[in-house]
Amino acid sequence: MFVDHLQATNFRSFEQIACSFSRNVNVIVGKNGAGKTNFLEALYFSLQGNGFRTRQDLHLLNYGASFLRTEVDIFTHGADKTVAISWEKNGKKKITVNGMENQRIVDLFGTCYVVLMTPSTPELVKGGPEYRRKFIDRIHAKENPPYLSILNRYALTYKSRNCLLKKGLRESQDRKLYDTLTHTLLHVSTVIQKERQKTIEKMQNVFISVCDRLQFPILQEIRIVYSPSQLDVNRKLLEEQEIARGTSLIGAHLDRISMKRNTKSLRIYGSEGEQKIVSFVLKLCEFHFLEQETKNVPVVLLDDFQSELDADNFQTLFEFIRPKAQLFLTSLQPSCVKDSGRLLEVRDGSVYGEN
Numbered sequence: 001m002f003v004d005h006l007q008a009t010n011f012r013s014f015e016q017i018a019c020s021f022s023r024n025v026n027v028i029v030g031k032n033g034a035g036k037t038n039f040l041e042a043l044y045f046s047l048q049g050n051g052f053r054t055r056q057d058l059h060l061l062n063y064g065a066s067f068l069r070t071e072v073d074i075f076t077h078g079a080d081k082t083v084a085i086s087w088e089k090n091g092k093k094k095i096t097v098n099g100m101e102n103q104r105i106v107d108l109f110g111t112c113y114v115v116l117m118t119p120s121t122p123e124l125v126k127g128g129p130e131y132r133r134k135f136i137d138r139i140h141a142k143e144n145p146p147y148l149s150i151l152n153r154y155a156l157t158y159k160s161r162n163c164l165l166k167k168g169l170r171e172s173q174d175r176k177l178y179d180t181l182t183h184t185l186l187h188v189s190t191v192i193q194k195e196r197q198k199t200i201e202k203m204q205n206v207f208i209s210v211c212d213r214l215q216f217p218i219l220q221e222i223r224i225v226y227s228p229s230q231l232d233v234n235r236k237l238l239e240e241q242e243i244a245r246g247t248s249l250i251g252a253h254l255d256r257i258s259m260k261r262n263t264k265s266l267r268i269y270g271s272e273g274e275q276k277i278v279s280f281v282l283k284l285c286e287f288h289f290l291e292q293e294t295k296n297v298p299v300v301l302l303d304d305f306q307s308e309l310d311a312d313n314f315q316t317l318f319e320f321i322r323p324k325a326q327l328f329l330t331s332l333q334p335s336c337v338k339d340s341g342r343l344l345e346v347r348d349g350s351v352y353g354e355n
């Protein structure tokens with residue numbers, strides 16, 4: 001897919017953005033604090049309906065403004081589309097696609113394909129298992145949008161169950177509710193574990209073929225290892241322990257996904273450089289996986305990408321995606337890539353474009 005034009009009002013530090021893009025490389029330059037990441041986030045929001053540095057829309061609203069709006073013209077699944085998103089303070093987000101109202105985030109998942117790499121990307125390997133679970137779940141939701149509602153159902157059940165456990169099972173109806181929530185949690189966990197297993201198997205194949213093509217020595221023998229949590233446990237004992245601890249001790253939120261070399265976890269034994277490269281390689285896998293599964297080439301957003309890697313690794317990873325994807329990257333220097341298609345400069349709260 002391609003993004004041809006972005007318009008935004010009151011998004012973070014920008015009162016207005018109006019920009020056209022190259023279908024190849026777009027470089028966004030500016031000094032520290034100029035608004036480069038804000039610009040990339042505006043683009044991400046306009047395609048996915050959320051910011052990538054916050055879960056709250058209020059943080060995205062220009063200080064003092066009462067509403068924000070974004071509109072993008074895109075080319076996806078062989079057709080031109082316009083996606084508009086608006087949000088008023090304390091109101092509900094409104095999403096329209098080609099003028100059709102009442103679209104949901106899940107509809108954007110099946111329309112717009114974006115792969116994002118930021119300075120937090122290395123958390124994918126360095127961080128706890130929740131980062132890798134979220135990574136795999138999001139990829140699967142992009143390939144299969146109804147999976148989002150399964151994840152939402154899980155999150156709601158987990159939250160209600162924890163509230164109940166915190167409060168304590170004092171009355172007989174509490175125990176009934178506990179049993180119902182346990183049943184739902186286990187049922188949804190089984191579905192999630194099946195989906196994770198399938199997605200990780202497919203990702204594993206993509207990972208092996210990307211590693212073969214990149215030929216980085218440090219990628220040798222590295223694999224994605226999935227260890228689903230145990231769902232078949234002694235229920236009586238579980239109940240006692242959960243009541244004592246006041247939290248859910250069973251379910252798919254305890255699944256482990258690790259990056260391992262032989263049996264050693266990269267999170268624990270890997271060097272900083274290895275953790276960074278493997279996490280960016282996982283993002284390349286996301287790109288190839290989505291391309292393969294959705295028959296649509298995702299747009300790639302790179303925030304401060306080259307500051308995370310040495311010059312050779314940056315070039316290798318960059319050239320790997322460049323021939324296929326439309327790229328947007330932020331940088332302090334305009335010369336960060338050779339033959340950049342379009343240069344956009346962020347200065348004094350505005351974006352200025354040159355060819």
Ligand SMILES: Nc1ncnc2c1ncn2[C@@H]1O[C@H](COP(=O)(O)OP(=O)(O)OP(=O)(O)O)[C@@H](O)[C@H]1O
Pocket residue numbers: 011012013014030031032033034035036037038039058059060061062063
């Ligand atoms: N909702 C908002 N309204 C107005 N300004 C905001 C809002 N959110 C963030 N800002 C401001 O936007 C400015 C630019 O932030 P941004 O992260 O985009 O800079 P940057 O160009 O990426 O800088 P760096 O090179 O340091 O990464 C910051 O000074 C921040 O205070």
Ligand SMILES: [Mg+2]
Pocket residue numbers: 036037038303304330
């Ligand atoms: Mg930045």
